Amino acid sequence: SRRVLHQALEYAYTPDYAKHYDLDASALARTLAVVHQHKDNSWDLFMGSQQPYLSAYLNWLVLDNLTLPEAKIADLQQLFLGEKPGDDFRSPSRWQPTGNFAENQPSLGQPALQQLSARSTFDANEQAWISWVDFEIANTDPSRPAAEYSTALTLPVGCWVGDYYLDVNGRREPGILAERKAATWVYAQIVNERASRDPGLLTYTGPRTLSLRVYPVVGAAVRRTGIQLLHKEPFRLAIGGRSVQLGTPPTASAAPAPIATPGGAVVYLSAQVKQVLPLVQRQPYYHFLLDVSAGQQGQKARYAQRVQRLLQAQPLAGPPQFSLVNTYTAPVPAGANWQAALQAFDNVGGCYLTGAVRRTLIAAQLHPTATYPRLVVVTDSLAAAVLPADFADLQAAYPESDEFYVLRPDGQLEAHSLR
Structure with missing residues (x-):
């Protein structure tokens, strides 16, 4: 059971295309049925349908103490068994907030980006740029109560997030790397409960897209936050109608040479080098x-x-x-x-x-x-x-x-x- 389930998850989410897969669909169906039977959908372990000792053993033996969400069960059933997922196959999660106070705020007078700046240094050892992008955020209407600032960012190819910070009461608090769903839930809980804490949330919404949310932005006070970006080449980042240069563009004579890994399996070519390559019409x-x-x-x-x-x-x-x-x-x-x-x-x-x-x-x-x-x-x-x-x-x-x-x-x- 454990082997076929983990092979199915590997094939569905992290496949090795050089590997041949041939899973026992009947064995997988039986395993998914058992897992589904023992999933606990109640906060109260003893009031639910799950037997605590048997399920703890099952979770350890089959799932490596991990949780298999309903969505992944539905994916595996559709992929290996040909079962069409129903409209309600994504059952509401106990960790999913039912509403978000900040998201329900009217758009008029929402907080906006007031200033955008950047600090870039070149790491000679890594042959890459390390840039901090600093945000200053304030309400467009200083008389409005606590509101949330949110924006979206699009990164170029070869650019990744390295770090994050949020200034809270004069202290610079570093970000904590966490699983997206858990981080979103914690953020929503703080916002919805209006707790005396100031959350910020930076998440990947796609391979090259980010979402940034900061709460609260109160009155005329300015909130400061920042993102560290690691990138191979200089580029100009646009956010909220403003833009900032990250890194110093090289001159034509200083275009970086191709960089190859040992053995030449991977070669990095800069945008400038690509511009002079011969065109091929396939x-x-x-x-x-x-x-x-x-x-x-x-x-x-x-x-x-x-x-x-x-x-x-x-x-x-x-x-x-x-x-x-x-x-x-x-x-x-x-x-x-x-x-x-x-x-x-x-x-x-x-x-x-x-x-x-x-x-x-x-x-x-x-x-x-x-x-x-x-x-x-x-x-x-x-x-x-x-x-x-x-x-x-x-x-x-x-x-x-x-x-x-x-x-x-x-x-x-x-x-x-x-x-």
Whole structure:
């Protein structure tokens, strides 16, 4: 039970694409049923349905004393068992605040950024910049009571948060690294209870996007907070209608040379160096991702007809490639009869498009050629497929186009963004 559950979690959330996965779906179903049975949804352990000693043993033996959220159980059931999640599969969490006082404040007269400044130093050993971005925040209406300041930041590629601080009663308090849900809950509890503490919250909302919240901003008082950013190259950061330069832009003669790891497996090229590289014009080819999940058995002939019509109506120069997608991704060997492979393939599990798209893009990035894949999903139920919010973390793998397509029953290509 423990082994199959941890393998399933690895495959769903931290897969090794060089590794072959073949999990026992029946064993996983039994394990998830037991885990779900022993989940305690009550604050009172003894008043709930859970048996304390048995569940403590189960949590230690199977879950390594970790919690498996309802959302992840639903993900695994959809991915490996082909079960469609219900509208209420994300049951309300006991740690989720029911409301946020600061978020419910009217927007008129909200606190705003009054001053933005930066301090940057270059670390010669790391060959990188360390920058502090300092915020001064105040109410636009000094007569208003306590309110919350919130803003969003977008970081460039190759920039990460290193530290955070918030000035509280004249003291500079450093930030504490914590799990996002727990940190958000603590912040909301302080705000909602109007406790005599001043919280600040800096969270990643995406691979390169941040959310900053500070509470309270009272009257005419100025609140000060700051973020440390680690970045390889200088850039200009825009926040709240203001901008600030981080690092000193190099002169043309001082452009940094390429930096390689031992063995040359990874090479870092600065933006200036990239500007002088020769341009390459690659040609697209179709890479079809055919849905062979449970329940799609009767659609195979229609899927094949759609693909044939598209290849005749809108051909591309390169030969098409095909992958059969259910819980796993099975590439059809080049030159093989893809229609025969489609008909012979077992329809089981869910349609794990996340893995199929990532596997295809990563392979194209690691083994570049004069062509690139134009991803075309062939399914009648994109909503039932397992897809993330975006593939923004892989944007370096699709420089020519940030779109993938769904081949509709009428033969038209419906574009969707990878970002």
